[in-house]
Structures are given as C-alpha cells and as structure tokens.
Amino acid sequence: MADYLLGIDLGGTNIKIGCFDKELNLIGKTSVPTGSEMSPEAIVEKFYATSNDLLSDNGLVLDDVCSVGVGVPGIIDVNTGVIMACPNLPLFRNVPLKDMVSARMGKPAIIENDANAACWAEYVNGAGKEVNHMIMLTLGTGIGGGIICDGRLIHGPTGGAAELGHMIIELDGRPCGCGQKGCVEAYASASSTAARAAEAVEGSAESSLAAALKENGEITCKDVFDHADNGDKLAKEIIEGSCRALGLICVQLANITDPQTIVFAGGMIAAGDAFLDQIKHYYAQYIGGLYQKGSLEICFATLGEDAGIIGAAALGLTAVNN
Amino acid sequence: MADYLLGIDLGGTNIKIGCFDKELNLIGKTSVPTGSEMSPEAIVEKFYATSNDLLSDNGLVLDDVCSVGVGVPGIIDVNTGVIMACPNLPLFRNVPLKDMVSARMGKPAIIENDANAACWAEYVNGAGKEVNHMIMLTLGTGIGGGIICDGRLIHGPTGGAAELGHMIIELDGRPCGCGQKGCVEAYASASSTAARAAEAVEGSAESSLAAALKENGEITCKDVFDHADNGDKLAKEIIEGSCRALGLICVQLANITDPQTIVFAGGMIAAGDAFLDQIKHYYAQYIGGLYQKGSLEICFATLGEDAGIIGAAALGLTAVNN
Numbered sequence: 040m041a042d043y044l045l046g047i048d049l050g051g052t053n054i055k056i057g058c059f060d061k062e063l064n065l066i067g068k069t070s071v072p073t074g075s076e077m078s079p080e081a082i083v084e085k086f087y088a089t090s091n092d093l094l095s096d097n098g099l100v101l102d103d104v105c106s107v108g109v110g111v112p113g114i115i116d117v118n119t120g121v122i123m124a125c126p127n128l129p130l131f132r133n134v135p136l137k138d139m140v141s142a143r144m145g146k147p148a149i150i151e152n153d154a155n156a157a158c159w160a161e162y163v164n165g166a167g168k169e170v171n172h173m174i175m176l177t178l179g180t181g182i183g184g185g186i187i188c189d190g191r192l193i194h195g196p197t198g199g200a201a202e203l204g205h206m207i208i209e210l211d212g213r214p215c216g217c218g219q220k221g222c223v224e225a226y227a228s229a230s231s232t233a234a235r236a237a238e239a240v241e242g243s244a245e246s247s248l249a250a251a252l253k254e255n256g257e258i259t260c261k262d263v264f265d266h267a268d269n270g271d272k273l274a275k276e277i278i279e280g281s282c283r284a285l286g287l288i289c290v291q292l293a294n295i296t297d298p299q300t301i302v303f304a305g306g307m308i309a310a311g312d313a314f315l316d317q318i319k320h321y322y323a324q325y326i327g328g329l330y331q332k333g334s335l336e337i338c339f340a341t342l343g344e345d346a347g348i349i350g351a352a353a354l355g356l357t358a359v360n361n
Numbered sequence: 362m363a364d365y366l367l368g369i370d371l372g373g374t375n376i377k378i379g380c381f382d383k384e385l386n387l388i389g390k391t392s393v394p395t396g397s398e399m400s401p402e403a404i405v406e407k408f409y410a411t412s413n414d415l416l417s418d419n420g421l422v423l424d425d426v427c428s429v430g431v432g433v434p435g436i437i438d439v440n441t442g443v444i445m446a447c448p449n450l451p452l453f454r455n456v457p458l459k460d461m462v463s464a465r466m467g468k469p470a471i472i473e474n475d476a477n478a479a480c481w482a483e484y485v486n487g488a489g490k491e492v493n494h495m496i497m498l499t500l501g502t503g504i505g506g507g508i509i510c511d512g513r514l515i516h517g518p519t520g521g522a523a524e525l526g527h528m529i530i531e532l533d534g535r536p537c538g539c540g541q542k543g544c545v546e547a548y549a550s551a552s553s554t555a556a557r558a559a560e561a562v563e564g565s566a567e568s569s570l571a572a573a574l575k576e577n578g579e580i581t582c583k584d585v586f587d588h589a590d591n592g593d594k595l596a597k598e599i600i601e602g603s604c605r606a607l608g609l610i611c612v613q614l615a616n617i618t619d620p621q622t623i624v625f626a627g628g629m630i631a632a633g634d635a636f637l638d639q640i641k642h643y644y645a646q647y648i649g650g651l652y653q654k655g656s657l658e659i660c661f662a663t664l665g666e667d668a669g670i671i672g673a674a675a676l677g678l679t680a681v682n683n
Contacts, residue, residue, distance in 0.1 A: 172518050186617070188517075193510050195619025196494050199654060200510075202616040207609060207647060208532075218649025219612070287529060290541070294524040295508070295617055297517025325529060327540025332521060 041105035045090055045144075046352025048110045048153060049082065051075055051127030056089055057348030058097060058104075061356070063164050067097040068348060075127060079134045087143050107140055107148045108355030110156030110347050114198045120150040123198070149358040153347055155192050155201065157340075158185025160350030161302050165342040170299040174292050175340065176203055176285070178307040181216075182224040188296050204228065206291060208284050223288050227281040229260035229307045236263045236277045246273035264310045278310075279317065286321025293322075293332045304340035315339060363427035367412055367466075368674025370432045370475060371404065373397055373449030378411055379670030380419060380426075383678070385486050389419040390670060397449060401456045409465050429462055429470045430677030432478030432669050436520045442472040445520070471680040475669055477514050477523065479662075480507025482672030483624050487664040492621040496614050497662065498525055498607070500629035503538070504546040510618050526550065528613060530606050545610050549603040551582035551629045558585045558599045568595035586632045600632075601639065608643025615644075615654045626662035637661060 043066065048055040050073060057068040071089050073082065086109075094100055113125030120137020141148040151159070158175040167173035171190050177183045182204030186193040193200045204224030205217050212221025213231070225231050237258045240249050248271060251262050266274035289301050307314070319337050326332050342349055365388065370377040372395060379390040393411050395404065408431075416422055435447030442459020463470040473481070480497040489495035493512050499505045504526030508515040515522045526546030527539050534543025535553075547553050559580045562571050570593060573584050588596035611623050629636070641659050648654050664671055 170518075188510065188515050188522075189513075191511075193618055195510075196492075196621050197619065199615075200617065200619035202619075205616045205649075206613050210530075210605075210609065210647070215649070219647060220649075283532075287532065291528050291613060292617070293521075294527045295522065295614070296515055297519065297521035297524075299518050325532075325541060327527075327537070327542075 041103060043094075043099060043103045043105065044352040044355050045104050045107045045146075046110075046156075046348035046350070046355065047086055047090075047107065048156070048347030048351060049073065049128075050112060050153070054082070054085060054089065055348050056086070056093055057345065057352060058090075058093055058099065059349070059352045061105075063349055063353060065345065065349075066099070067093055068345070069093045069096075073128070075129065077128075078130055079136065079139065082128075083136070083139045083143050086140060090144070101144065101146075104144075104146055106355035106359045107144050107146045108156070108351035108353070108358070109136065109140060109148065109150050110153035110351040111136065111150060112153045115150055115152050116198060117151065117194050120148070122150065147355070147358040149351075149354045151192075151351065151354050152185075152198060154183035155185040155194075156350035156354060157304065157342075157346035158187065158201075158302075158350065159192060159354055160342050160346040161304070161340050162187050163353045164349060165346065166302040166338050166340050167300050170336075172296065172298045173300045173302060174201075174203070174296065174298045175302040175304055176288070178228055178285075178303060178305040180228060180230045182228045186296060186298075193296075203288065203292075206288055208287055223284050227284040227288075229305065232263055232277060232281045232307070233258050233260040235280065236274065239273055239277065244273050247271040248274055260307060261309075264314070278314070282314065282317035283321045285318045286323075287325055289318065289322045289335070289337060290325045293326060293335050297332070298335065300336045300338065302338055302340050304346065308339045363425060365416075365421060365425045365427065366674040366677055367426050367429045367468075368432075368478075368670035368672070368677065369408055369412075369429065370478070370669030370673060371395065371450075372434060372475070376404070376407060376411065377670050378408070378415055379667065379674060380412075380415055380421065381671070381674045383427075385671055385675060387667065387671075388421070389415055390667070391415045391418075395450070397451065399450075400452055401458065401461065404450075405458070405461045405465050408462060412466070423466065423468075426466075426468055428677035428681045429466050429468050430478070430673035430675070430680070431458065431462060431470065431472050432475035432673040433458065433472060434475045437472055437474050438520060439473065439516050442470070444472065469677070469680040471673075471676045473514075473673065473676050474507075474520060476505035477507040477516075478672035478676060479626065479664075479668040480509065480523075480624075480672065481514060481676055482664050482668040483626070483662050484509050485675045486671060487668065488624040488660050488662050489622050494618065494620045495622045495624060496525070496618065496620045497624040497626055498610070500550055500607075500625060500627040502550060502552045504550045508618060508620075515618075525610065525614075528610055530609055545606050549606040549610075551627065554585055554599060554603045554629070555580050555582045557602065558596065561595055561599065566595050569593040570596055582629060583631075586636070590635075600636070604636065604639035605643045607640045608645075609647055611640070611644045611657070611659060612647045615648060615657050619654070620657065622658045622660065624660055624662050626668065630661045
C-alpha cells in the first residue's frame with residue numbers, strides 16, 4: 040500500500056527530505072547539501088537517490104510512497120509546476136520541475152513556493168489548524184509570506200501574491216533589495232532590525248550595543264533582543280519599531296483578506312512572548328474599533344524548521360486527489 | 362422557460378431592480394425609494410411587488426425568472442445569506458434575507474455585499490472580463506472594494522475582507538470614520554479629497570477654490586478637479602495627494618493578491634484619463650523593478666451605475682448552479 044508521503048524542501052544550501060504517513064506523522068528525515076551550480080537534472084537525481092536512502096533507512100521502498108511535494112525558493116507557475124526563476128539557484132529558469140520529479144520518482148508530484156509550503160504546513164498541522172483563513176509571515180533575512188483564503192493558497196496569476204515583505208510602510212522610506220522604498224522587510228526582518236540598530240550605534244546613539252559592535256564587528260538581531268532585555272534604551276526602541284511595523288501590517292492584512300489567524304514564523308520568534316505581545320499591542324492600537332476585527336488571533340508558528348517538508352508533503356497529497 | 366435573472370441593489374435611499382437575460386443583457390430596470398425605517402419584511406414585499414411590475418412592463422412573469430440576487434450595503438454572512446449589520450438600514454440586524462427573498466419570490470436567491478456585487482459585475486461583464494484576478498476600488502463618499510482571486514470573491518470568515526478604504530497610508534494620520542487613523546479613505550475618497558481642499562483653503566492657502574467656498578459654502582470633489590484643470594496650484598496638489606495615495610494602495614494590493622487588473626469605479630472616475638494617468642504614475646514610481654509587476658493593468662470601471670444590479674443578477678445565477 041502506498042501510504043506514505045515525501046516532502047522535499049529545496050534550499051540554496053541544503054535539500055531536506057521528510058517521509059510522513061498520511062496523518063503527517065514524521066517517519067524519518069534527512070538533509071544533503073545543494074550546490075547552487077547544480078543542474079536541475081542533477082538535483083532531481085539527488086532527490087531520487089536521497090529519498091531511496093531515507094526510505095530504506097526506515098524499512099520502506101518507493102512503492103510505499105503515494106506522492107511527492109517539493110518546496111522551492113522561487114517563482115513558480117503552480118498550474119504547470121514550472122519554476123520561472125529562483126534567485127539562489129540560478130540554473131532554475133523555466134524548468135518544468137513537476138514533470139521532471141514526477142517522471143523520475145514515478146509518482147504524482149506538486150511544486151510550490153517554499154514560503155507557501157511552510158504556510159500550508161502551519162495551516163494543516165500547526166498554528167492554523169482550527170481555521171480556514173490564515174496568513175503567515177516568516178521573519179528572517181527577508182520577510183516571506185503565504186495567504187490562505189477559505190482553505191486555498193492565494194497565488195495570483197504568476198505566483199506573485201503574498202509578497203508580504205514588500206508592503207510599503209513608509210513612503211520613500213528605507214531602500215529595499217526589491218527596488219521599492221519603505222518596505223516592511225527593510226525595517227522589521229531579522230537582518231533589518233539588526234541593521235537599524237547598527238546604523239543608530241554608528242550614528243553615535245548611546246547604547247550597550249556599541250560594545251557588542253566593537254567586539255564582534257557586527258550586531259545581530261539576537262543581540263538587539265538581548266540588549267533590550269537587559270534594559271538598553273536604544274535596543275528597546277529598535278525592537279519597538281519592528282513591532283510597530285508588524286502590527287501595522289497585520290492591520291492592512293485584516294482589512295484586505297480578513298484572516299482569522301496571522302502566524303509569525305522564522306528565527307525572530309525565538310524572542311518569545313514579549314515580542315508577540317508588542318506586535319499585538321500595535322495591532323490593537325491601529326485597528327480602530329468599528330470593524331470588529333479584534334477577534335483576529337496573532338500567534339507564533341508551532342512547527343519550527345520542519346514546516347517546509349511537512350507542507351510539501353501535505354501539498355503532495357493534493358496532487359493525488361486531483 | 363425560466364431564462365431571466367433579477368438583480369436587486371438595495372440602497373439606503375433607493376431599491377434598484379434590473380431584469381436580464383442569461384447573457385446579462387438588460388431587459389428592463391426600475392428604481393423605487395427605500396425608507397431607512399422600513400422593516401425587512403416590508404422591503405422584501407417591495408422587492409416582490411416591484412419585480413412583478415418590472416417583469417409585467419417587459420411582457421414577462423415571475424415564472425420566467427430563474428434566480429434573484431441582492432446587493433446590500435452591509436456586512437453579510439455569505440454562506441447563510443444573513444445580514445449581520447447594515448449602517449444605513451438600522452433594522453437589518455441578523456436578518457436571514459436570503460431565505461426571506463427565496464421564500465417570497467419562490468426562486469433560488471443569493472445575498473452579497475453591494476461593493477462585492479459591483480466588483481463581480483465588472484469581473485464578468487466589464488473592465489475585468491478578460492482576467493481571473495481582479496480588484497475593484499469604488500471612490501465615493503468612502504472607498505469600498507472587492508477582491509477576486511482565481512475567479513472567486515474573497516469574503517473572509519465574517520464578510521470583513523476587502524475593506525480596502527481602511528488600508529492605512531499614514532501612521533497616526535487623518536482620523537477616519539472607522540475609528541482608525543490614516544486610512545486611505547480619509548485622503549483619497551471623493552469627500553476626503555474635497556475636505557482636504559476645504560481645510561487648506563480655510564487654513565488660508567492661496568487658491569481659486571476660496572471663491573467657490575465663499576460662494577457655495579462648500580467645496581466639492583468636482584470643484585477640486587475643475588480648479589486643477591484651470592491651473593489652480595492648490596487644487597492640483599490636493600488631487601496629486603489623492604493619486605499618490607491610490608497609487609500606493611495599488612502597490613500594496615499588487616504585493617498581496619497580485620491582481621491582473623485593478624479597476625477604479627465611483628463618481629471620481631468622471632475626472633477622466635488625467636486622473637487615471639496620475640494614479641498609474643505613482644504606482645510605477647512606488648512598485649520598484651524586481652517583482653515584474655509592471656504588467657498590472659490599472660483602469661476605470663465600464664458599467665457605471667448599473668454595476669450593482671448586473672452583479673447581483675450574475676451572482677444570483679450561481680445560486681442556481683449550487
């Protein structure tokens with residue numbers, strides 16, 4: 040019986056593969072390095088070989104697998120399963136990955152943007168398990184996202200939806216890597232939070248972070264949170280700025296797709312409840328009263344780093360049912 | 362043969378009813394006054410009597426009608442067809458209008474928010490006819506909206522989606538009737554555009570609008586456009602501010618649901634192509650380059666005031682097919 044699912048998270052550095060039963064219980068997982076210079080054919084071959092190893096380690100064979108889902112850090116035409124572009128894997132341009140994976144593995148396959156796959160994981164098996172309308176924002180180097188309306192991922196015609204990090208919070212504000220100015224990603228991502236702190240310290244604002252910068256040559260986002268915890272005023276203001284930006288984004292999203300839950304994920308959520316409470320505080324401050332959107336739940340993701348493989352596996356199953 | 366559709370647009374001042382064939386060609390339409398004090402039962406009775414008159418005037422009877430759609434200016438649970446609240450019709454609170462209409466008319470019925478109904482009309486038969494992903498913004502006293510993703514209206518769990526006028530463009534900015542501050546509606550709706558002009562003139566900014574204010578006791582949105590056309594500097598700046606706000610909103614929406622087309626509707630579009638071009642100018646300025654969203658079409662609605670009845674009629678047909 041083909042009762043198992045493979046979920047693959049293709050990253051610029053590693054390929055993670057997980058094997059799950061149909062209730063999304065993890066049977067086993069593995070990780071192998073990717074090379075950014077690898078051809079699509081070589082990567083699909085690596086999917087095949089690594090999956091077989093993983094299955095074999097868990098007493099299974101490919102015949103036990105009913106579907107394969109793959110999350111990819113790029114722009115995907117979900118209807119055709121073609122990767123249009125993938126910044127960290129430059130050889131993936133107009134690559135029909137779905138057909139290639141399906142042919143090599145001999146299984147129905149689905150290809151999805153990695154942020155959407157992680158969002159889907161939280162939706163089916165994590166923080167959004169009880170709702171039908173959810174948005175996830177992943178706070179890392181950038182800010183990625185996924186939007187689920189009435190149980191469906193929103194893709195747009197060309198996979199360009201849910202670029203939530205590029206919502207503008209300040210006209211003509213901080214420049215963003217995307218070419219826009221004032222994107223929320225330029226203020227409230229982990230790296231932008233750290234960058235704003237470093238700029239303030241270099242601009243000679245008084246802060247205990249100055250010593251950290253001198254000692255380590257850089258300030259990390261974790262430094263900013265740690266120094267804020269220890270009472271540093273500048274660090275607190277920087278964190279507050281990030282929370283204000285994220286609270287504002289929640290207001291915009293509440294007014295656009297009206298989610299029941301907004302889930303924050305990524306490294307920054309390690310900062311814990313004080314961080315979450317501050318985002319909620321600004322949401323409550325900005326949302327006003329009339330539209331009764333006070334019932335929106337804002338929370339942290341629960342699946343951690345496995346979200347990518349869980350979501351890919353869960354989406355793979357939808358390829359079987361179509 | 363039941364080959365005709367009824368579309369009803371329930372407003373605070375008038376009830377408009379249109380009869381259409383299944384290709385959405387208008388057979389006939391009529392309008393009767395609403396009273397805000399009217400009970401739901403009385404209004405449904407008025408739907409029934411007025412529809413019968415309209416049909417009879419066009420040589421038809423109720424047996425020729427296959428479905429009834431109703432657009433309502435309120436918050437609706439689309440799954441149940443219950444009106445939760447309706448600011449201009451205070452007696453409509455938790456009213457099962459769908460069941461009431463269906464029972465009285467003896468037809469499948471559907472109830473939809475009026476802004477969504479107008480958006481649906483442009484989608485099926487107007488400016489969005491050729492696309493699957495569309496957003497409409499109606500610029501009137503306020504700014505209403507509708508969002509269509511992959512051929513479906515986005516409602517949210519409680520009909521609270523597409524409150525596009527309440528996207529915040531300026532933190533702690535101009536107060537909005539909704540309780541928030543800095544909503545786009547507080548800057549770029551027809552009445553806010555006029556209000557910003559009046560405030561500037563009262564604040565003694567130099568402008569030919571001062572004479573209009575003195576003569577008429579008020580400045581209308583049309584005055585602002587007319588004086589801008591005649592070269593008044595302040596009027597031009599006020600219009601530019603509205604266009605900047607609307608261009609920014611287009612950027613936010615492009616990054617969230619990635620529509621193919623954003624359609625502007627409402628009284629303000631009478632200002633014509635110069636107004637549209639200025640919105641497009643700010644969109645192009647703010648969108649940046651990387652995400653290739655330059656292909657977004659920004660245009661005006663084509664159906665005018667009949668959009669409400671056309672959309673209601675078209676949605677009614679979906680009640681038959683379900």
